Amino acid sequence: KKLIDGMTVEEKIGQLAQFNANVFSGSDADITGPLVKNGLTGDDLYRIGSLLNFKDSKEMNELQKRHLEGDRNKIPMVFMMDVIHGYRTIFPIPLALGGSFDTELVEECTRMSAVEASSAGVQVTFTPMVDYVRDARWGRVMETCGEEPILNGIMGAAQIKAFHGEDMSKAGCLATCVKHFAAYGGAEAGRDYNQVELSEHILREFYLPAYKACIDAGVDMLMPSFNVLNGVPAVANSWLMKKVLREEWGFEGVVISDYDAVGELITHGIAADKKEAAKYAFKNGCDIEMCSNGYIKHLKEMIEEGIFTEEQLDAVVLKILELKKRLGLFEDPYKGASPETEEKTCLTAENRALVRKAASECAVLLKNDGVLPFSKEHKKIALIGPFADNHNIIGFWSCCGKNEESVTVKQGIQSKLPDVEIKVVKGCSDKWNEIDKSEFDEAVKAAREADIVILCLGEPQNYSGEGNCRTDLDLPGVQNELAEKVIGANSNTAVLLFTGRPLAISKLDSIAPAILNMWFPGTEGGNAAADLLFGDANPSGKITMTFPKSVGQCPIYYNHTNTGRPISKQRDEMHNPYASNYIDCGNLPLYSFGHGLSYSNFVYKGLELSSDKITKDAPVTAKITVKNDSNIAGKETVMLYMRDVYASNSRPVQQMIAFEKVEIAAGETKVVEFEIDESMLRFWNNEHKFVSEPGLFKISTGYADHLIYTTDLILE
Numbered sequence: 001k002k003l004i005d006g007m008t009v010e011e012k013i014g015q016l017a018q019f020n021a022n023v024f025s026g027s028d029a030d031i032t033g034p035l036v037k038n039g040l041t042g043d044d045l046y047r048i049g050s051l052l053n054f055k056d057s058k059e060m061n062e063l064q065k066r067h068l069e070g071d072r073n074k075i076p077m078v079f080m081m082d083v084i085h086g087y088r089t090i091f092p093i094p095l096a097l098g099g100s101f102d103t104e105l106v107e108e109c110t111r112m113s114a115v116e117a118s119s120a121g122v123q124v125t126f127t128p129m130v131d132y133v134r135d136a137r138w139g140r141v142m143e144t145c146g147e148e149p150i151l152n153g154i155m156g157a158a159q160i161k162a163f164h165g166e167d168m169s170k171a172g173c174l175a176t177c178v179k180h181f182a183a184y185g186g187a188e189a190g191r192d193y194n195q196v197e198l199s200e201h202i203l204r205e206f207y208l209p210a211y212k213a214c215i216d217a218g219v220d221m222l223m224p225s226f227n228v229l230n231g232v233p234a235v236a237n238s239w240l241m242k243k244v245l246r247e248e249w250g251f252e253g254v255v256i257s258d259y260d261a262v263g264e265l266i267t268h269g270i271a272a273d274k275k276e277a278a279k280y281a282f283k284n285g286c287d288i289e290m291c292s293n294g295y296i297k298h299l300k301e302m303i304e305e306g307i308f309t310e311e312q313l314d315a316v317v318l319k320i321l322e323l324k325k326r327l328g329l330f331e332d333p334y335k336g337a338s339p340e341t342e343e344k345t346c347l348t349a350e351n352r353a354l355v356r357k358a359a360s361e362c363a364v365l366l367k368n369d370g371v372l373p374f375s376k377e378h379k380k381i382a383l384i385g386p387f388a389d390n391h392n393i394i395g396f397w398s399c400c401g402k403n404e405e406s407v408t409v410k411q412g413i414q415s416k417l418p419d420v421e422i423k424v425v426k427g428c429s430d431k432w433n434e435i436d437k438s439e440f441d442e443a444v445k446a447a448r449e450a451d452i453v454i455l456c457l458g459e460p461q462n463y464s465g466e467g468n469c470r471t472d473l474d475l476p477g478v479q480n481e482l483a484e485k486v487i488g489a490n491s492n493t494a495v496l497l498f499t500g501r502p503l504a505i506s507k508l509d510s511i512a513p514a515i516l517n518m519w520f521p522g523t524e525g526g527n528a529a530a531d532l533l534f535g536d537a538n539p540s541g542k543i544t545m546t547f548p549k550s551v552g553q554c555p556i557y558y559n560h561t562n563t564g565r566p567i568s569k570q571r572d573e574m575h576n577p578y579a580s581n582y583i584d585c586g587n588l589p590l591y592s593f594g595h596g597l598s599y600s601n602f603v604y605k606g607l608e609l610s611s612d613k614i615t616k617d618a619p620v621t622a623k624i625t626v627k628n629d630s631n632i633a634g635k636e637t638v639m640l641y642m643r644d645v646y647a648s649n650s651r652p653v654q655q656m657i658a659f660e661k662v663e664i665a666a667g668e669t670k671v672v673e674f675e676i677d678e679s680m681l682r683f684w685n686n687e688h689k690f691v692s693e694p695g696l697f698k699i700s701t702g703y704a705d706h707l708i709y710t711t712d713l714i715l716e
């Protein structure tokens, strides 16, 4: 507070401004380029409170040092970056990581990335991203944990805990920023930045809970989303930013706009100019403006005009300085980052080992007619497809990870089986507009001559991520035709799939003997693939976002309502007139939420409730018995679902309420227990409240469209 008393209004406003580090490229005597483009002057240079997206610790150190020399208040800048699935050692994309259902693994990977990022000068990460999603066309589904609100919240909270570490003021510990508030994942037609129109109960039950879980877990910052939500862009949406976030949830942390989102209020047709845009954002509690210059140019003027008071500004500055203090920046503005620490910390053998394990825990065995795992005794392997020897498998938002540092499938198999003959044929391109079949004959020949075939297909990594949406969810280009030819030539084929989203691969599913989905597995993808293919690891990942049969089914998700005219599973492939279905495609997806096979054979033996009645004060225990009826140890995620059969709102046919991943030895039987309490049975009713309504509930285990046991529970 003393520091604030001594600051000029301009200096205070500077704390609210964040720019890309590239505005500072060039010396301060040489103020040109981006600085001028952003309308900044030399005086602004030493006032800016935070930067994003710098190169490395060397650049960070130089920028901080120069800043501190020039700033008479000696307030360090805070350096932010998107550390999404690793800093330099990259682990699987979040959509894959969520499917591990393993919070410890998520914490371990996140902790590793925090330590690496901190050694390079990152102090705040724009993570976790917990946008709820239902439409695989949207490119940013790869950054989320999918279509299950509880899972999203749990994984977000695990990341926050791991980034914070023991003490946020120490090296290796980062502050966090939950994003994108709210419902960015609800973009119409799966097109990025598109408008979102959602009823309050859908928002409250599906889209908002994960952000709230992150706030409860102590997230430091929050980023409003780019999109218009029910008519008003998030950053200027007073219902969202003031009523829900600040008043109801009591969030006291720092709100930072998304990249130029304040400036975009003009393009949205909400503000006439930058001044008005800044006014709406500040009024609705946006504390830091990222990469547009409305605050720095107009906030002082608005204070002079009486639109805002200097006390309001002071309160925001205090919050930002408190964050810097919690981060320990006043003691060490560099937090120990240096090229030497960075070199020692990043991409170590230990980190590589961790992400190799993570990549195999996240992979999902979508189909297996018995070809997998392959024996290591085979002498000749044909490795075919655009991902056979491709380093571009780390996935979008890979921070400072480098494609060339990743292990390709070929490299992974070669190092596991050094004496085996591997014939690599790319076969075709993975791009939608590259139609070249000239390598098909060579691929077929290689397949014919080999003992086993590993067919590596998928979509390029830049087909998902921000701004990368698709209208076709099948394998791009001529990959299906390649698959048909290759599998026709040798049925001892397993497909390795690389993707940043659920794909509509009905055609491939109908012909491939086995499909192992690697998602984008990160730096050690090739090694993890080899571990799984040859039985050194046992697949245990599940999908957390439904794979449609056809893009026309999108949005498709497991927790939907029944409609008044549902069709039975048995009649799914037929057209049922006057029922809720399609003429040319069933309603069931290709693979449901929770699907994922194993080399073990898990047999569910029963679901028992401690009572068939539940009250507010008397929770019930559910016991689920699972046997590993095979001679291979494995891991199974046991899931508990509920259905509120009759209520004042039509309720989803299933909702996951708990899960636990357990390791089960060969032949062993395990009992997994969950406590069900009344709060798990609530929903957002038409009187705008979370309530549970007495009556019949169904409690089940299994997964989504494949429930195995169901039993009644009465809420009294």
Ligand code: BGC
Pocket (backbone or CB within 6 Å): 052, 082, 126, 179, 258, 259, 466
């Ligand atoms: C993205 C955010 C990200 C920000 C900063 C934006 O384009 O939407 O998720 O945190 O850039 O890199």
